[in-house]
Structure formats: C-alpha cells, structure tokens
Amino acid sequence: MAGMDxxxxxxxxxxxxxxxxVVMDGFDLGIGILFPTFAVGDERDQAMNSIAPVWDGNETWLVMGGGGLFAAFPLAYxxxxxxxxxxxxxMLLGLVFRGVAFEFRWREPSHRQLWDIAFSLGSFVAALAQGITLGAILQGIHVENDAYAGGWLDWLSPFSLLTGVSVVVGYALxxxxxxxxxxxxxxxxxxxKMALRLGVATLLALAAVSAATPFLSYDYWRRWFAMPGVVLTAQVPLLVIICSATFFWALRREFERVPFLMALALFLLGFVGLGISIYPYMVPRAVTIWEAAAPPESQSFMLAGALVIIPLILAxxxxxxxxxxxxAGIHGYH
Structure with missing residues (x-):
C-alpha cells in the first residue's frame, strides 16, 4: 500500500x-514562434526583453520532468x-539553437537577422516536436516484453501531426x-491582434484533438462518455467554454493580465483532459504507473530530495x- 501511494x-x-x-516555457516558445510577425527593431526587442530574465530558468522543469521520469518510472522512460x-x-536541437540565438543576438548585432531566424525556427521545432510526442504517446506505443517493439517512424501519423500543430498554435497564444x-x-x-486570431485557432485545435482522441481507443471513449463518469468529465468542456468566453471578453475590454491567465487555464484544462484519458497508464494501454514504477525504497529516497528541491525551484x-x-521596455524593465 505504501508503495502504491x-x-x-x-x-x-x-x-x-x-x-x-508547458506553462512557463510555453510562452517563451510562443514568442519565438510569433517572432517573424513582429517588426524589426523596437517590437522584437521588447518581445525578447520580456522573457530575458526568465527563459532559461523556465526550462528547469523540463530537466526535472525528464530526470524524474527516468528515476521514478524507469520502465516508462x-x-x-x-x-x-x-x-x-x-526538440533538444531546437532548444539549443534557440538558446544560442538568444545570447548571440545581442552580442553579435551584425548577424542579428540570422540569429532571429534561428531563435524562431528553434522555438517552432521544439514546440512541434513536443506536440507530436504527445500525439505519439496518446495513439499508443507498440510494447512487447516490457520493451519498445515498433519502428523508427511509428510516431508519425495524422493524429500526432494534429497534436503537433495544436501545441504550436497553443504556445503561440x-x-x-x-x-x-x-x-x-x-x-x-x-x-x-494575434491573440484574438490565435484564441480562435487554439479552440478549434483543442476541439479537433478532443474529437479525435476517443476514436483512438475504446478506453478513451469509455472514460469520457460512459456513465456515471460522464457527469464529472463533462465539467471539463464546460469549464473550457467559460474560460474561452472570459478570454474573449477580457481581450475586448483590453485587460492586460486576464487573457494570459485564461490561456493558462485552457492549457490546464487540456492537461486535466489528458490525465482523464490515460490514467492509470504511464504508457497508454501497455504499462500502468505501478508497473512502470521504481522500487518503493528508491521512490522514498528520491522523495526526500524532491521535497527540498521543488520548494527551492518554486521560490x-x-x-x-x-x-x-x-x-519590458526596449532597453529592459521599468
């Protein structure tokens, strides 16, 4: 019982x-995706300055998520x-190019156009790779004898491309x-202007992914539509409608913070929906979280460290x- 807990x-x-x-690095990547649409000069400089103090710290969570998966769920990893x-x-190459471009853009202005392209392309590739990975996991991974038994390109499908594009659009929002x-x-x-267009595009993408997911597996269909669970799962699309209405209302009223908070809420609801679909699997329809988990002794040892590290990172x-x-002004914060 303790091990299960x-x-x-x-x-x-x-x-x-x-x-x-996703929340913290998502808007960083989104700014890179939108970067070509901003005018060269003040607009691009403000966009870069808005993430300059936080962009590298945001990626701490990627390291923690990947390292934690390796340590706590080695079979799934x-x-x-x-x-x-x-x-x-x-994804990693995209993040590397993006990081290098971010630094060199200021230190080598003679090639700023090249670094701007690298920054934008790296952000797009990283976001697309993350979205396609999500789709690949949702559609199922071929597992035999607790090992991957598929091919090099099994991840590529219309559904995974749909989730890839959807994540790119969502990050841009x-x-x-x-x-x-x-x-x-x-x-x-x-x-x-971009937020209004991207808000509509994100909702369409969210609807398309939500409509396609139940057709991947009867398990997904049953979790979302079978009674009595549908009484609870129906609250997710209801909350999406409420957050969306609030988002467009806030844009119309020219609020500054509420649109960002509502965009985060949409991502959170999407994450909740993902959890509803795949629980209790770590690798959908192949390996549960308990089958993938490290021994309880290892989990206890790591948990002691996590209880110290996570509050420090948050602080x-x-x-x-x-x-x-x-x-974020042209020359920095004010």
Missing part, C-alpha cells in the same frame, strides 16, 4: 513538472524514449497573451518573476 505521489510530481514546463528518439533529438501583459505601444497592439522562480514584474 508513493507511486501516485511520484506520478503527481512528474505531472506537475511537465505542466509547469525506457519505452517512451526509444519510441520518440527523432522527436527528442529535434501563450506568447501573444504574455506580450499583452509585458509590453506596450505597437508591440502590445500587435500582440492583441527562486517566484522571486525572479516578482523582481521583473514590470513592463
């Missing part, structure tokens, strides 16, 4: 780390990683709403966001 705790920790990464190697390589909050002048006006992240809570 620890497994659920660690599943919650991994889920929290992944959601924290050993199956998911080989199944998505090309996607993981693409997070980026646009973040810029509404953190910029001013023409940058903010442009971000408002310094919160402090960074508080210190840089103002508007």
């Amino acid at each position: 620890l497994t659920i705790v660690w599943a919650a920790i991994i889920g929290f780390a992944i959601m924290a990464y 050993s199956i998911v990683l080989p199944a998505t190697y090309p996607l993981m390589i693409a 997070l980026g646009a709403t973040w810029l509404i909050w953190k910029t001013e002048g023409s940058s903010q006006r442009h971000a408002r 310094y992240t919160g402090w960074a966001y508080w210190v840089f809570r103002g508007k």
Whole structure:
C-alpha cells in the first residue's frame, strides 16, 4: 500500500513538472514562434526583453520532468524514449539553437537577422516536436516484453501531426497573451491582434484533438462518455467554454493580465483532459504507473530530495518573476 501511494505521489510530481514546463516555457516558445510577425527593431526587442530574465530558468522543469521520469518510472522512460528518439533529438536541437540565438543576438548585432531566424525556427521545432510526442504517446506505443517493439517512424501519423500543430498554435497564444501583459505601444497592439486570431485557432485545435482522441481507443471513449463518469468529465468542456468566453471578453475590454491567465487555464484544462484519458497508464494501454514504477525504497529516497528541491525551484522562480514584474521596455524593465 505504501508503495502504491508513493507511486501516485511520484506520478503527481512528474505531472506537475511537465505542466509547469508547458506553462512557463510555453510562452517563451510562443514568442519565438510569433517572432517573424513582429517588426524589426523596437517590437522584437521588447518581445525578447520580456522573457530575458526568465527563459532559461523556465526550462528547469523540463530537466526535472525528464530526470524524474527516468528515476521514478524507469520502465516508462525506457519505452517512451526509444519510441520518440527523432522527436527528442529535434526538440533538444531546437532548444539549443534557440538558446544560442538568444545570447548571440545581442552580442553579435551584425548577424542579428540570422540569429532571429534561428531563435524562431528553434522555438517552432521544439514546440512541434513536443506536440507530436504527445500525439505519439496518446495513439499508443507498440510494447512487447516490457520493451519498445515498433519502428523508427511509428510516431508519425495524422493524429500526432494534429497534436503537433495544436501545441504550436497553443504556445503561440501563450506568447501573444504574455506580450499583452509585458509590453506596450505597437508591440502590445500587435500582440492583441494575434491573440484574438490565435484564441480562435487554439479552440478549434483543442476541439479537433478532443474529437479525435476517443476514436483512438475504446478506453478513451469509455472514460469520457460512459456513465456515471460522464457527469464529472463533462465539467471539463464546460469549464473550457467559460474560460474561452472570459478570454474573449477580457481581450475586448483590453485587460492586460486576464487573457494570459485564461490561456493558462485552457492549457490546464487540456492537461486535466489528458490525465482523464490515460490514467492509470504511464504508457497508454501497455504499462500502468505501478508497473512502470521504481522500487518503493528508491521512490522514498528520491522523495526526500524532491521535497527540498521543488520548494527551492518554486521560490527562486517566484522571486525572479516578482523582481521583473514590470513592463519590458526596449532597453529592459521599468
């Protein structure tokens, strides 16, 4: 019983780390995706300055999510990683190019156009790879004898491409709403226009993925539509409608923070929907969280460290966001 409880705790920790990464690095990647739409000069400089103090710290959660999965659920790690190697390589290369471009853009202005392209392309590739990975996991991974038994390109399908594009659009929405909050002048006006379009596109993408997912497996269909569970699961689309209405209302009233918070709420509801679909599996329809878990002794040992590290990460992240809570001007925060 204690081992089962620890497994659920660690599943919650991994889920929290992944959601924290999506929330915090999502708007960073979204700004990179939107970057070509901003005018060269002040608009691009404001966009970069808005994430300059926090972008590298946001990726802490990616390390924690991946490292935690390896340590707490080694079987799932050993199956998911080989199944998505090309996607993981693409994502990491995208993040590397993005990080290098971010630094060199300021230090080598003679090639700023090249670094802008690298920043935007790296952000797009990383976001697309993350979305396709999500789709690949949802559609199922071929497992035999507790090992990946599929091919190099099993992850590629119309559904995984749909989730990939959906994540790109959703991240772009997070980026646009973040810029509404953190910029001013023409940058903010442009971000408002993009947020309106991306809000509609994100809802269409969310609807398309939600409609397609139950057809992947009867398990998904049963979790969402079978009685009496449908009474609870129906609250998720209801909350999506409420958050969406609030989002467009806030945009119309020209609020600065509410659109970003509502965009985050939509991502959170999408994450809840994902949890409803796949629980109790770590690898859908192949390996449950208990089958994938490390021994209870290992989980206990790691939990002691996690209880120290996670509050520290939250504390310094919160402090960074508080210190840089103002508007991101052309030359920095004010």
